[in-house]
Amino acid sequence: MLALRGRDMVARKACRVLGIGSAFSSSSHREAVRKTGSSSMLIPFSMKNCFQLLCNRQVPTAGFKKTVKNGFIIHSISNDVYQNLAVEDWIHDHMNLEDKPILFFWRNSPSVVIGRHQNPWQECNLNLMREEGIKLARRRSGGGAVYHDMGNINLTFFTTKKKYDRMENLKLIVRALNAIHPQLDVQATKRFDLLLDGQFKISGTASKIGRTTAYHHCTLLCSTDGTFLSSLLKSPYQGIRSNATASIPSLVKNLLEKDPTLTCEVLMNAVATEYAAYHQTDNHIHLINPTDETLFPGINSKAKELQTWEWIYGKTPKFSINTSFNVLYEQSHLNIKVFIDIKNGKIEICNIEAPDHWLPLEILDKLNSSLVGSKFCPTETTMLTNILLRTCPQDHKLHSKWNILCEKIKGIM
Numbered sequence: 001m002l003a004l005r006g007r008d009m010v011a012r013k014a015c016r017v018l019g020i021g022s023a024f025s026s027s028s029h030r031e032a033v034r035k036t037g038s039s040s041m042l043i044p045f046s047m048k049n050c051f052q053l054l055c056n057r058q059v060p061t062a063g064f065k066k067t068v069k070n071g072f073i074i075h076s077i078s079n080d081v082y083q084n085l086a087v088e089d090w091i092h093d094h095m096n097l098e099d100k101p102i103l104f105f106w107r108n109s110p111s112v113v114i115g116r117h118q119n120p121w122q123e124c125n126l127n128l129m130r131e132e133g134i135k136l137a138r139r140r141s142g143g144g145a146v147y148h149d150m151g152n153i154n155l156t157f158f159t160t161k162k163k164y165d166r167m168e169n170l171k172l173i174v175r176a177l178n179a180i181h182p183q184l185d186v187q188a189t190k191r192f193d194l195l196l197d198g199q200f201k202i203s204g205t206a207s208k209i210g211r212t213t214a215y216h217h218c219t220l221l222c223s224t225d226g227t228f229l230s231s232l233l234k235s236p237y238q239g240i241r242s243n244a245t246a247s248i249p250s251l252v253k254n255l256l257e258k259d260p261t262l263t264c265e266v267l268m269n270a271v272a273t274e275y276a277a278y279h280q281t282d283n284h285i286h287l288i289n290p291t292d293e294t295l296f297p298g299i300n301s302k303a304k305e306l307q308t309w310e311w312i313y314g315k316t317p318k319f320s321i322n323t324s325f326n327v328l329y330e331q332s333h334l335n336i337k338v339f340i341d342i343k344n345g346k347i348e349i350c351n352i353e354a355p356d357h358w359l360p361l362e363i364l365d366k367l368n369s370s371l372v373g374s375k376f377c378p379t380e381t382t383m384l385t386n387i388l389l390r391t392c393p394q395d396h397k398l399h400s401k402w403n404i405l406c407e408k409i410k411g412i413m
Helices: 002-018 047-056 061-069 081-094 126-132 166-180 226-232 264-279 299-307 361-371 378-391 396-411
Strands: 030-036 039-045 072-076 102-106 111-114 135-138 146-148 152-160 186-188 194-196 200-203 205-209 213-221 240-242 285-288 319-329 332-343 346-353
Touching: 072 081, 072 264, 081 102, 081 111, 081 135, 081 152, 081 213, 081 299, 102 264, 126 135, 126 226, 146 152, 146 226, 152 166, 152 264, 166 186, 166 194, 166 205, 166 213, 166 264, 264 285, 319 396, 332 396, 346 361, 361 378, 361 396, 378 396
Parallel strands: 072 102, 072 285, 111 135
Antiparallel strands: 030 039, 102 152, 111 146, 152 213, 186 194, 194 200, 200 213, 205 213, 240 319, 319 332, 332 346
């Protein structure tokens, strides 16, 4: 019994060192890091097998404690942008990062991520994204819009607010790149970007600073689809007036174009090695599952919130659209004028004007009044316009004009 109590005391002490008592906890489980062969993963454990875990590792207990205390490196097994952004939120909200900095690697399937205070209509081609099935996400940090795919590495540096230092993190990445390719010309800029050969952007930066914790995340272009990147991050919408944070276009280049040996895996291992040396910790990259509620209690609700229309579009700063377009009808070009005010992603003021000899004024008035209060969204507009169409006279020409107008309106959404 005394021996078992002694083991429990050691286990509890180990948990305190890991920060598990407050960070990785639930009512029935605790979490720890276990090395598994050449790769690693985070697994649940009890007080008893925590002690066994310490004994099974072929290093002295004190050394293991010191290693964990000085920080660790994690890598998401998910390629879902919402799940990975949720990990950032969870660690920021729940982890005690005092003397335990964290480096988080994550990659996403094709998606566009905009900053906390950005306007998606102003930043990207939403119509093309819908056609191609590209996800749109709004992160909780500031900064500009970025395109993610499996050729782009995302790195998040978590620290306390006091130790937050973006430039130091970027210098760490530069050292890692030079370690594997000494001739590589990569420099950090005053805007906290990384430039290749003095002109090509290979990394952009954003950050979130909380009351006690902070994180800095950046990209690293390895083999991203440049055609998709340029076409998706170009807005086709005209006449937008907004005070939202605007992205600054830059020339970009993949590191793989400079050296075909610079794969994502090589780059991540190099950064992990440099990070471990800087923080005096081991360079094992521990795999995590961002949907594991035993590891991250409540994380799935965070991921769901990041997917909601209210967060992605509804958090857009107030903006207006003042534009016009021509429609061809029976060999004539007709000018349609559109003025719309949007707040919280919903239409506050709507004034669509068309020649009254082409479309009766009372029908336009119905359209304008019906759109007020609705989401600035093609799906909701389609539903509303279909309902309105049923109230119109059964006139083939009138219905044809109505459909032309509605398609044009949805085209700017």
